[in-house]
Amino acid sequence: MSTAVPTTEIDQRLHNLRVRLEKQGIDGALLLYPIDVYYFTGARQNSALWVPVEGRPTLFVKKSFQRALKDSLIEDVRPFPARMEIPAFFGNAAIRIGLTFDVLPVQQYHFYSNILTGKEFIDISAINRELRSIKSAWEIEQMRTSAKILCDVFAKVPDILKRGMRELDLAAEFEYLLRKSGSDGYLRIRAFHQEIMGLAVSGENAAMEGCFDGAVTGKGLSRAAPYGSSIKPIREGEPIMIDYGLIYNGYIVDMTRIFAFGGLDPDLERAFSLSIEIQKWLQENLRPGNVCEELFTGASSLAASAGLADNFMGYSGERAKFVGHGVGLELDEFPVLAQKFKSLIAAGHTVAIEPKFVFPEKGAVGIENTYAVTNSGCERLTLLPDDPVYL
Amino acid sequence: MSTAVPTTEIDQRLHNLRVRLEKQGIDGALLLYPIDVYYFTGARQNSALWVPVEGRPTLFVKKSFQRALKDSLIEDVRPFPARMEIPAFFGNAAIRIGLTFDVLPVQQYHFYSNILTGKEFIDISAINRELRSIKSAWEIEQMRTSAKILCDVFAKVPDILKRGMRELDLAAEFEYLLRKSGSDGYLRIRAFHQEIMGLAVSGENAAMEGCFDGAVTGKGLSRAAPYGSSIKPIREGEPIMIDYGLIYNGYIVDMTRIFAFGGLDPDLERAFSLSIEIQKWLQENLRPGNVCEELFTGASSLAASAGLADNFMGYSGERAKFVGHGVGLELDEFPVLAQKFKSLIAAGHTVAIEPKFVFPEKGAVGIENTYAVTNSGCERLTLLPDDPVYL
Numbered sequence: 001m002s003t004a005v006p007t008t009e010i011d012q013r014l015h016n017l018r019v020r021l022e023k024q025g026i027d028g029a030l031l032l033y034p035i036d037v038y039y040f041t042g043a044r045q046n047s048a049l050w051v052p053v054e055g056r057p058t059l060f061v062k063k064s065f066q067r068a069l070k071d072s073l074i075e076d077v078r079p080f081p082a083r084m085e086i087p088a089f090f091g092n093a094a095i096r097i098g099l100t101f102d103v104l105p106v107q108q109y110h111f112y113s114n115i116l117t118g119k120e121f122i123d124i125s126a127i128n129r130e131l132r133s134i135k136s137a138w139e140i141e142q143m144r145t146s147a148k149i150l151c152d153v154f155a156k157v158p159d160i161l162k163r164g165m166r167e168l169d170l171a172a173e174f175e176y177l178l179r180k181s182g183s184d185g186y187l188r189i190r191a192f193h194q195e196i197m198g199l200a201v202s203g204e205n206a207a208m209e210g211c212f213d214g215a216v217t218g219k220g221l222s223r224a225a226p227y228g229s230s231i232k233p234i235r236e237g238e239p240i241m242i243d244y245g246l247i248y249n250g251y252i253v254d255m256t257r258i259f260a261f262g263g264l265d266p267d268l269e270r271a272f273s274l275s276i277e278i279q280k281w282l283q284e285n286l287r288p289g290n291v292c293e294e295l296f297t298g299a300s301s302l303a304a305s306a307g308l309a310d311n312f313m314g315y316s317g318e319r320a321k322f323v324g325h326g327v328g329l330e331l332d333e334f335p336v337l338a339q340k341f342k343s344l345i346a347a348g349h350t351v352a353i354e355p356k357f358v359f360p361e362k363g364a365v366g367i368e369n370t371y372a373v374t375n376s377g378c379e380r381l382t383l384l385p386d387d388p389v390y391l
Numbered sequence: 392m393s394t395a396v397p398t399t400e401i402d403q404r405l406h407n408l409r410v411r412l413e414k415q416g417i418d419g420a421l422l423l424y425p426i427d428v429y430y431f432t433g434a435r436q437n438s439a440l441w442v443p444v445e446g447r448p449t450l451f452v453k454k455s456f457q458r459a460l461k462d463s464l465i466e467d468v469r470p471f472p473a474r475m476e477i478p479a480f481f482g483n484a485a486i487r488i489g490l491t492f493d494v495l496p497v498q499q500y501h502f503y504s505n506i507l508t509g510k511e512f513i514d515i516s517a518i519n520r521e522l523r524s525i526k527s528a529w530e531i532e533q534m535r536t537s538a539k540i541l542c543d544v545f546a547k548v549p550d551i552l553k554r555g556m557r558e559l560d561l562a563a564e565f566e567y568l569l570r571k572s573g574s575d576g577y578l579r580i581r582a583f584h585q586e587i588m589g590l591a592v593s594g595e596n597a598a599m600e601g602c603f604d605g606a607v608t609g610k611g612l613s614r615a616a617p618y619g620s621s622i623k624p625i626r627e628g629e630p631i632m633i634d635y636g637l638i639y640n641g642y643i644v645d646m647t648r649i650f651a652f653g654g655l656d657p658d659l660e661r662a663f664s665l666s667i668e669i670q671k672w673l674q675e676n677l678r679p680g681n682v683c684e685e686l687f688t689g690a691s692s693l694a695a696s697a698g699l700a701d702n703f704m705g706y707s708g709e710r711a712k713f714v715g716h717g718v719g720l721e722l723d724e725f726p727v728l729a730q731k732f733k734s735l736i737a738a739g740h741t742v743a744i745e746p747k748f749v750f751p752e753k754g755a756v757g758i759e760n761t762y763a764v765t766n767s768g769c770e771r772l773t774l775l776p777d778d779p780v781y782l
Contacts, residue, residue, distance in 0.1 A: 002612060002613035002614070002615070004614055005614070032583075033583075034584055034586070034602070038614070038615055042614055043614065044602065044614060044615055044616065044617055045602045045617070046584040046585075046602045046604070062584070063600075063601070063602055063604065063709060064600035064601050064602055064608070064709050065600075065708075065709065066600040066708075066709060067599070067600045067601055067602065067617065071614045071617065099497070101496065101497035101498045101501070102496055102498050103496050104496060104497050104583075105492065105493055105494050105495060105496060105497075105583055106490070106492035106495050106496075106497055106500045106514070107492045107493050107514065107516065108583060109497045110492070123497070123498065125498065168570065168571070168573065169571065171570060171576070172567050172570035172571045173567075175566065175567070175570060175576065176563050176564075176566070176567040179559065179562060179563035179566060180559070180560065180563045182559065182612060182622070184611075184612055184613075184615075184616040184619075185562070185566065185588035185589070185619060186586050186587065186588050186616065188586070192423075192424075192495075192496055192499060193425055193437040193453075194437075195425070195577050195579070196577065197576035197577050198576070208458070209454075209455035209456075209457040209458045210454070210455050210458055211425070211435065211436045211437045211454055211455055211458065212454075213437070213454065217455070220575075221393060221573060221575055222393035222575075222640045222641055223393070223395055223396070223429070223433055223434065223435060223462045223641075224393070224429055224435055224575075224640060224641025224642075224720065225435065225575040225577065225638070225641060226435055226436070226458060226462065228575075228576060231573070247616070249613045249615055250613055250614075250615025250616060251615075317456075317457075318454060318455050318456065318457060329615065
């Protein structure tokens with residue numbers, strides 16, 4: 001079903017990394033986060049990857065060495081060395097080593113900085129995330145497949161949505177369809193404070209403030225996991241928001257659709273229409289050379305012109321400050337269409353665009369689709385119609 | 392359904408933390424990892440918790456402030472301050488601040504160490520994990536409930552297990568039952584290299600080496616997520632291993648059972664019986680005062696005496712070096728019944744014990760139950776019979 005990363009792809013990724021490292025005067029990258037190692041080797045094992053600017057990369061494997069031997073597309077795969085053998089491998093030169101400080105725990109950092117004395121350690125989080133944000137044709141093809149499967153799952157919602165069911169029942173049914181379609185059970189999020197699998201939420205629960213860094217969090221099942229579906233029954237006339245990612249061959253595609261029993265009140269219908277207008281404007285402006293932040297400010301202006309500034313991407317004081325986010329091997333990749341994000345949109349970016357409106361007590365409406373940026377504009381990957389589905 | 396942590400419980404936890412900090416000459420703990428903050432406040436929001444040894448704790452909240460106000464059982468809840476305001480809060484004294492270096496990313500560490508100049512930062516990972524490992528009566532009650540629900544789900548496996556279904560279909564059905572029973576969708580694992588939701592694996596796929604730090608990993612759906620269920624159909628006569636945790640009110644209970652169409656070959660049946668003998672020995676020795684490591688070496692000796700040393704907790708060179716692990720708010724808590732783990736079992740420890748045997752090509756068999764250590768021995772929480780179920 002899923003296919004290995006092509007070797008040419010791995011070579012290109014390593015080349016791109018080396019070019020960026022060299023430009024910043026860094027001698028090599030020591031990659032420790034599993035998904036970063038996977039990106040550059042094709043093997044997601046418990047391991048450490050050394051990519052020198054000069055010379056071939058080496059993968060040191062804790063577990064499983066046998067599995068890494070089978071999966072790795074780089075040649076030099078070795079068992080993880082004893083602590084005392086590590087300094088000899090890196091030699092005596094005062095080299096500069098890149099690490100991804102955005103995810104690396106301090107204990108791991110100290111392990112390497114204590115044994116590799118005389119080396120300088122540099123944060124390459126931005127290099128890594130920027131590099132990862134530009135998808136190859138092969139990666140976009142994986143995401144097209146992911147999008148197609150996800151649309152098929154969303155198309156089945158009218159079959160699973162029943163009057164009186166709990167949000168949790170809807171989540172269970174939807175997640176069942178995702179898994180049966182071949183989606184992995186674990187959704188990767190890079191940010192330190194985030195953990196979520198998806199949202200099936202309704203009415204006032206969709207409007208609750210929350211820890212998730214998005215417009216909608218949900219109430220959840222307990223204070224210990226205060227996000228996602230709750231045991232609240234879904235009622236007639238309230239908006240039901242389903243927001244999930246599907247993971248195919250490691251690649252996430254993200255989308256949101258709105259459902260309701262009966263219909264929605266006119267305020268919500270108007271806000272939904274506005275989210276479609278904003279999506280249209282963003283889709284027209286999602287092209288190489290445009291500034292990420294300006295897509296957010298443009299979308300915010302459209303919301304403000306319609307008198308819905310306070311409801312855009314959350315409510316009042318706790319609104320999310322973005323309208324789209326990169327997706328790929330992780331849910332929260334670069335670029336972010338957000339305040340203070342001054343970088344430019346580039347061909348190969350894959351972005352989930354999600355203008356949403358939140359109304360206290362009533363709930364949340366909006367849309368989300370995933371796009372791939374082309375040389376001249378963008379291609380929409382999630383091709384299911386945007387309309388709310390009334391049952 | 393789920394209940395808030397009692398305030399008395401939070402007071403006791405904060406007291407225990409302060410006693411341990413003071414003993415090590417640390418002036419306060421700055422807790423940043425969401426589940427650590429939850430443990431000490433009852434609120435899992437995106438926030439930072441300051442617990443001084445002297446004086447009252449303060450919760451600084453990024454998102455959601457409103458939700459933290461509702462959920463927090465400590466009184467002083469404030470919006471997260473601007474960067475420049477943080478030094479004034481901590482004052483000029485050269486205090487020693489505890490951080491959990493096991494999970495804290497270097498970027499976050501640098502943020503605080505750069506603005507709080509003149510302070511010393513100390514790793515309190517062990518303090519935090521040891522404190523968390525001792526469960527209160529209230530916590531054990533949550534885990535009894537979690538165990539009961541999980542046993543009810545396992546009891547339904549004969550209804551969902553169908554000849555010819557894929558491992559993935561079984562996983563989807565099992566996870567559906569977990570979710571419908573009120574289990575959270577996201578399973579917390581603390582270790583940097585780990586991510587998994589559970590296992591429904593069969594035959595040779597259960598014997599594949601893998602990245603997961605346990606006896607069995609599974610093949611998974613792709614090299615990007617090489618763990619858990621695959622699309623392999625389940626065949627007559629091969630062992631089917633289901634290993635999942637259920638999360639109730641934040642608390643995880645972990646168990647494993649074996650199923651098969653027809654029966655199992657005599658080697659596997661003998662190994663299964665041995666896993667039950669080892670479990671019995673471990674259960675007798677899981678009591679306050681015993682050394683964690685000795686439970687692992689004792690279990691290993693029993694496996695070796697039966698001639699199955701090479702198959703115990705994995706196969707050959709890539710065997711896991713433990714036979715049990717703490718569970719609670721995270722899947723991988725203290726204590727670990729493992730090599731080099733010299734600490735003592737204590738009343739209030741909650742431990743998943745999982746003697747398992749792996750046979751290349753054939754698959755894996757074994758058992759897993761979760762126990763709570765009492766003053767004089769232990770209480771088994773997962774009360775479903777251990778026997779393999781033949782269909």
